[in-house]
Amino acid sequence: MSTSDNSPEARLKQMAADIGFADCRICRADEPWAAGARLETFVAQGRHGGMDWMETTLERRKAPTAMWPEAKSAIMLAMNYGPPASPLPLLEMREHGNISVYARGADYHELIKKKLKQLARVFAEETGEAVKVFVDTAPLMEKPLAEKAGLGWQGKHTNLVSREHGSWLFLGAILTAAALEPDAPEADHCGSCTACLDICPTDAFPAPYQLDARRCISYLTIEHAGPIPAEFREPMGNRIYGCDDCLAVCPWNKFAHTSAEQKLWARAELKLPELEELAALDDAAFREVFSGSPVKRTGRNRMLRNVLIAIGNSGQPDLVDGSVVPHLDDDEPIVRGAAVWALSRLDMARFESERAQREASETDPGVKAEWALTPL
Template sequence: MAGRRAGVAELRGPRLLNKAKLSGEDLKAALAHEARALGFDGIGVTGPEAIEQAGMHFREFLQTGAHGDMDWLAASPERRTDPRVLWPGVRSVIMLGVNYGPDEDPLHILEKRTRGAISVYAQGDDYHDLIKKRLKALARWLVAMSGDEVKVFVDTAAVMEKPLAQAAGLGWQGKHTNLVSREFGSWLFLGAIYTASDLPRDEADGDRCGSCRACQDICPTAAFPAPYKLDARRCISYLTIENKGPIPREFRKAIGNRIYGCDDCLAICPWNKFAQQGRETRLAARAALRAPALSELARLDDGAFRALFAKSPVKRIGRDRFIRNVLIAVGNSGDASLAHEAERLLDDESALVRGAAAWALSQLMPPEAFAELASRARAGETDATVRAEWMDCALPA
């Protein structure tokens, strides 16, 4: 989710493969064919002026503070709400989608309380790297065919991918604020190519959510104050990924065994029944990340964490934040045999980890035994936030 300039690639012409420049219609048809050959499941074209209404909603989102600590979202909002501010030379926006629909219901793991639930998109290699290679290959092809300059983006720059994707006909923003596709449900990675070529536009997709509110009703933390509105500060994906401090106490029980992200609102979407299509291009999940044991994850030191999550988006949050998440899941497991894993982490170098370990133990130990442990631990604890955690955990519920 973090906005970084590293996600932008710039390619220039002219180096035409064809002697005569193709018409806009022919170039677009050839572009769609090339995109499919490179593994994209969806492609559409819109104009840079197409998301003015979405820009208004985005500003409202920022004004209410619903973006939480994601300060990068609030930086230069005008660049997000108008592609022409990001690049004045853009004449067309090409939106592309890659299906990442899972081969099993992501909600089933929530019943396995001693296992960690990792969001579907993070169970394989980092999608930024995977899709960026395809986008750059397609962009090089487009430069060679058109001679026009292009820029490539994949979730790492000031681009409003979802509104642009809706304007380009790839789907619509559902009540969970994510893109919903008639072909792939709620499971599409998005990437964008800005081009100086003037390409024919696709028709924008319309909202097909109707009266359904399944995504709102299933949210464990009530992160949707209204349809099509998200309060990121309550979202489990935000809390376990973007949030750098302790998980707020009011959300800990609701997090359950979700240790990186949350798929509930995506997985419940009725349009997912169509996501079986295009499975040949689906991104592969690693077996080790489908349902890892909490007992094993709690033992990860920094080196082991980096090795397990090499090339994974999980690696970006770092070992300490990840173990914080694991300990919340340990506390929610209901398995007293995991208490020793939490107790072992009371001496961890990270105050964030020690505080989470204290909470996990408060959920797994008998009250009298925990109160005795808390009294001893507070006396030797040097970090004020961890001491406060011990005191709060020792208070009667």
């Protein structure tokens, strides 16, 4: 569609580009699709883990018209957040915590929402059609809609892949009552490649195009509220918030380019924070350091749990006195339990000494179990 085309679709796409979106495509929102049945199976198998909201909002998630019966079209927007280099080498820097690329700056929900509202407002004013704006905090399945609209395809890692931007895309959606001309859906271009499946440190993909969130480091470090299951602690390495492995290894990233937006919102101090500094954060300091970042939503306790697991994997026994032992007295059981595990990994003699003093007086069953476990 040329820029001289004055159709609503052409105007919409030009406005999206002017606002800063990497791509804009359209699909019907009121047609039958298979994504709802796949989601129902995912939840029925329990693969959503502790994300109970996926179960309670299942019926609303199964189709766009379940969210808004008047919806006829979905305007799908993509924003590139491609990093300047692969994040995978940072996993070898074990004295630092690794934060997923998307969370190293301002909260992307807010970044996209402002642009979505701006675009939706102009579209509604020009066409007189009703609109509703969605980012991934709402119960709408953006990835299947994005594939249907032609932004990309859901790869074997279940995330969207684009031939122009690789696996580094934020997604947003505008539903409208307007019956817009849809774009062609994107075909699957994964071929025989299994790089994203092979690199997963916790085998979170039961099969291509299927994810078991209960085994995913992104889920475990962000959504999971309890202790990290023992089998996933060592594979976590230094990942303290999210995991980019399956995204970063995608061969289609060779066509991606560094996001101009990322240069504006990414913060250098969140690229590779030191574990020692993170372990010293109290609640107020945590909120200050991660102000405006999506990391803030995890809260201090989950973050410290993750940091202590990373310290246990760091091979740095010099962190025991200042960063581990103080958290054996933390008020929160998930923090104390993670500190016990970290201590067992870094200093066995100190572990036995502290266990002799603390195990009998520990009141939380989970932490008592950590002391009772035979260290790896």
